[in-house]
Amino acid sequence: MRKLTAIDCLWSDVVRVLEEDRPETRSARTVFAVFVESVETGAFCGLATADDINRHSDWIFADLVEHRPLVSIIPNTGVRLVLKLFEREGLDALPVLGETGAFIGAVTRLSVLQAMLRHERSLLLETRRLNRLLNDEHKQVVSWSERLSNLHQASRTLLGVLAHTSLETDLLQAGIDALCKLLGARYGAIGLLAQNGTLKDFIYSGIGPETAEKIGRLPLGRGLLGVVVHENTSLRLDDMSKDPRSAGFPPHHPPMKSLLAVPVSHGGRVYGRIYLCNKENSEPFTPNDEILAKSFAHSLSLVLDNAREMEEINRARQSLTYMAHFDALTDLPNRTLLEDRSRQALTHARRHSLRFAILFIDLDNFKAINDTLSHQVGDLLLKQAAGAISACLREDDTVARQGGDEFIVLLRSIVNSRDAALVSQKILTALERPFDLNGHEVFIGASIGISIFPDNADDMGTLLANADAAMYHAKRVGKNNYQFFTDEMNYAARRAQKLEKHLRQALNLHELDIYYQAQVQAESGKIIGMEALLRWHNDEFGQVSPADFIPLAEETGLIVSIGEWVLHEACAQAKRWEQAGTPIRVSVNLSARQFQDPQRHNHYQLVDTVKSALDSSGLPPDMLELEITESIMMQHVDITMTIMNRLKSLGVRFSVDDFGTGYSSLSYLKRFPIDTLKIDKSFIGDIVSDPSDTAIVAAIAVMAQQLKLEVVAEGVETNEQFDFLRNLRCDTIQGYFFSKPIPAEEASLLLNKGFGNSP
Numbered sequence: 137m138r139k140l141t142a143i144d145c146l147w148s149d150v151v152r153v154l155e156e157d158r159p160e161t162r163s164a165r166t167v168f169a170v171f172v173e174s175v176e177t178g179a180f181c182g183l184a185t186a187d188d189i190n191r192h193s194d195w196i197f198a199d200l201v202e203h204r205p206l207v208s209i210i211p212n213t214g215v216r217l218v219l220k221l222f223e224r225e226g227l228d229a230l231p232v233l234g235e236t237g238a239f240i241g242a243v244t245r246l247s248v249l250q251a252m253l254r255h256e257r258s259l260l261l262e263t264r265r266l267n268r269l270l271n272d273e274h275k276q277v278v279s280w281s282e283r284l285s286n287l288h289q290a291s292r293t294l295l296g297v298l299a300h301t302s303l304e305t306d307l308l309q310a311g312i313d314a315l316c317k318l319l320g321a322r323y324g325a326i327g328l329l330a331q332n333g334t335l336k337d338f339i340y341s342g343i344g345p346e347t348a349e350k351i352g353r354l355p356l357g358r359g360l361l362g363v364v365v366h367e368n369t370s371l372r373l374d375d376m377s378k379d380p381r382s383a384g385f386p387p388h389h390p391p392m393k394s395l396l397a398v399p400v401s402h403g404g405r406v407y408g409r410i411y412l413c414n415k416e417n418s419e420p421f422t423p424n425d426e427i428l429a430k431s432f433a434h435s436l437s438l439v440l441d442n443a444r445e446m447e448e449i450n451r452a453r454q455s456l457t458y459m460a461h462f463d464a465l466t467d468l469p470n471r472t473l474l475e476d477r478s479r480q481a482l483t484h485a486r487r488h489s490l491r492f493a494i495l496f497i498d499l500d501n502f503k504a505i506n507d508t509l510s511h512q513v514g515d516l517l518l519k520q521a522a523g524a525i526s527a528c529l530r531e532d533d534t535v536a537r538q539g540g541d542e543f544i545v546l547l548r549s550i551v552n553s554r555d556a557a558l559v560s561q562k563i564l565t566a567l568e569r570p571f572d573l574n575g576h577e578v579f580i581g582a583s584i585g586i587s588i589f590p591d592n593a594d595d596m597g598t599l600l601a602n603a604d605a606a607m608y609h610a611k612r613v614g615k616n617n618y619q620f621f622t623d624e625m626n627y628a629a630r631r632a633q634k635l636e637k638h639l640r641q642a643l644n645l646h647e648l649d650i651y652y653q654a655q656v657q658a659e660s661g662k663i664i665g666m667e668a669l670l671r672w673h674n675d676e677f678g679q680v681s682p683a684d685f686i687p688l689a690e691e692t693g694l695i696v697s698i699g700e701w702v703l704h705e706a707c708a709q710a711k712r713w714e715q716a717g718t719p720i721r722v723s724v725n726l727s728a729r730q731f732q733d734p735q736r737h738n739h740y741q742l743v744d745t746v747k748s749a750l751d752s753s754g755l756p757p758d759m760l761e762l763e764i765t766e767s768i769m770m771q772h773v774d775i776t777m778t779i780m781n782r783l784k785s786l787g788v789r790f791s792v793d794d795f796g797t798g799y800s801s802l803s804y805l806k807r808f809p810i811d812t813l814k815i816d817k818s819f820i821g822d823i824v825s826d827p828s829d830t831a832i833v834a835a836i837a838v839m840a841q842q843l844k845l846e847v848v849a850e851g852v853e854t855n856e857q858f859d860f861l862r863n864l865r866c867d868t869i870q871g872y873f874f875s876k877p878i879p880a881e882e883a884s885l886l887l888n889k890g891f892g893n894s895p
């Protein structure tokens with residue numbers, strides 16, 4: 137503030153007078169300025185106060201000012217000097233003169249004091265104002281520092297959120313709370329979307345759970361937030377209701393005006409959105425707010441992306457561990473897990489001198505079902521079989537899928553082999569019942585090999601191999617049974633492996649041959665047919681029995697090409713016999729695999745093969761008889777019947793081989809185009825001595841006659857059997873009694889010679 141001077145203290149009650157004027161007191165405070173000639177333009181002579189006038193009431197102004205020297209001050213004389221002058225001169229008033237000596241005004245002690253007072257007051261006011269100002273400023277500083285600290289706190293929280301690799305709800309909650317605080321938003325929310333676009337998480341701030349529930353349920357893809365997600369852009373609006381894209385609010389939605397919404401997205405994938413509504417004090421959100429929200433959303437998206445990646449990695453890791461230990465189809469432990477458990481069992485059994493058993497289970501007939509009914513049905517069967525086996529076991533036993541239709545059971549803590557036998561029987565019974573596979577009723581059964589620790593081996597590898605060998609033996613002795621391992625089995629199993637290797641070469645190496653066995657009319661002794669029976673001679677194994685290698689050929693599928701060769705060969709031979717003047721019907725055995733060869737996916741392959749065998753040989757079709765078993769016909773009735781009918785329409789004949797060993801009824805069989813029944817040799821062996829065999833054969837013979845089917849008795853070895861059968865009116869006899877299977881040249885001789893009426 138400026139320093140106080142004389143000009144600030146001018147006295148208001150100053151009256152201009154002329155020197156010749158006679159004073160006239162007006163008030164005790166009036167000061168008279170005395171001029172010569174003119175009060176406006178005349179020379180200033182001095183001041184006269186009321187006191188002066190009172191002292192010399194008869195004087196004129198000229199007298200009152202004349203006797204003293206003129207003391208005056210200039211306008212910017214400081215008040216302190218003015219007060220000092222008053223003291224020194226003993227005056228009550230002082231004139232203020234300009235530079236040219238012109239009268240400006242007068243100051244009195246009072247006017248100075250008043251001015252000083254005024255000045256002081258204004259100084260006080262100013263100080264107060266400044267104080268207030270300072271106060272305000274202080275307050276502002278405090279509030280700023282509070283805001284700053286909030287800001288600091290909020291960004292710390294955000295950073296904390298973003299430092300995580302997985303997002304828990306409370307972290308997101310802290311995040312949105314902080315963001316709201318930071319940007320001064322009344323409401324805010326993070327909406328995270330599931331992969332299918334539905335709202336997965338809704339984390340909100342500034343609203344109650346009921347409201348949140350309603351907002352959270354809003355249909356997606358609608359309105360402004362839908363725009364954010366679908367167009368992957370941010371929105372900043374001062375009044376959202378004015379935006380044409382706004383879908384409006386549902387009832388009870390809190391009123392919202394300003395909006396700042398940003399997508400949470402990364403690499404083109406939108407994880408959700410963040411939005412903030414109603415900035416404090418009805419202000420709009422600023423571009424800076426948008427940058428902040430975006431940067432939060434960006435960091436959040438990185439975290440989410442990380443979390444998703446981690447999740448994927450974890451899931452993959454889990455499924456890898458699962459895949460490494462479990463079979464995907466049956467959910468059973470796989471070989472790896474079995475090995476693990478076996479190791480434990482082994483250690484445990486060794487330490488406590490206990491036994492345990494390994495069961496090697498192979499389903500019977502699985503290949504045929506898988507090949508003919510489709511692999512899906514095969515898979516279903518494996519799953520059901522796995523379940524059936526598991527149900528037979530105790531908790532500390534393990535069943536694992538070894539691959540294909542093989543299962544391995546680890547039976548822990550058995551006391552003796554009887555325990556293993558009991559479980560095996562239980563499994564066999566469980567697998568014997570029919571399986572319902574998508575409407576197909578299927579019978580399987582299984583073959584089980586058992587090896588026991590420490591009786592059969594004391595390491596896992598050998599135990600498994602031994603159980604495998606025992607299983608193979610179970611197959612060989614007729615399937616659907618269990619076998620304990622014996623040392624001989626090992627030999628047999630190894631032999632089988634070798635045999636298979638050699639069988640694969642047999643055709644090419646011309647090791648196969650066909651023998652023929654005569655079928656003789658019982659009444660006349662006339663040879664009416666020849667059954668073609670395969671023989672295999674191998675340098676290493678010598679003569680291999682069909683009972684050994686036919687099942688092997690069937691299992692490996694080699695039977696398809698071998699069977700084709702047999703058909704061609706047998707037809708050619710029959711043609712030669714016809715040309716030689718001894719025409720004879722040949723019977724050729726067929727396998728299930730030939731009816732439905734899975735490799736070729738051609739159901740009618742067999743029809744083509746038979747046709748080509750007949751065509752290339754020129755054999756009349758009715759000279760060829762095809763032997764099939766009941767089980768072949770029963771397995772896939774529809775397709776087998778179709779194939780048989782096609783073959784039948786070529787003119788060939790059909791016989792049912794090994795009749796009586798299956799379950800089919802004669803009347804059912806009649807639906808197939810059958811000409812001949814071959815009674816299995818198991819009924820013939822004891823026919824003379826066993827009355828039930830006699831009854832069965834007699835019944836078959838009678839019914840066959842009524843159905844107009846030819847009957848062949850197989851395996852007739854003795855004269856008694858022959859007589860017996862002739863009495864039962866069995867038309868045709870086949871067996872060692874007349875002839876063993878013999879090479880073609882020998883059979884030619886036999887055909888020429890004949891048996892006459894007796895062998």
Ligand code: C2E
Pocket residue numbers: 653668669670681682683686695699702724725726727763793794817850851852853870871872873877
């Ligand atoms: P199968 O068709 O039932 O043939 C009859 C079997 O009984 C033949 O055995 C024959 O040698 C034997 N046999 C004949 N008479 C007697 C007898 O009086 N006593 C005894 N104990 N046995 C007698 P083989 O030749 O060993 O053939 C066994 C089975 O191999 C055949 O049974 C047949 O199912 C199959 N098989 C043979 N050749 C072929 C072929 O080319 N293809 C197919 N798929 N299977 C064949």
Ligand code: MG
Pocket residue numbers: 667725763793
């Ligand atoms: Mg046969």
Ligand code: MG
Pocket residue numbers: 793794814816817850
């Ligand atoms: Mg037979």
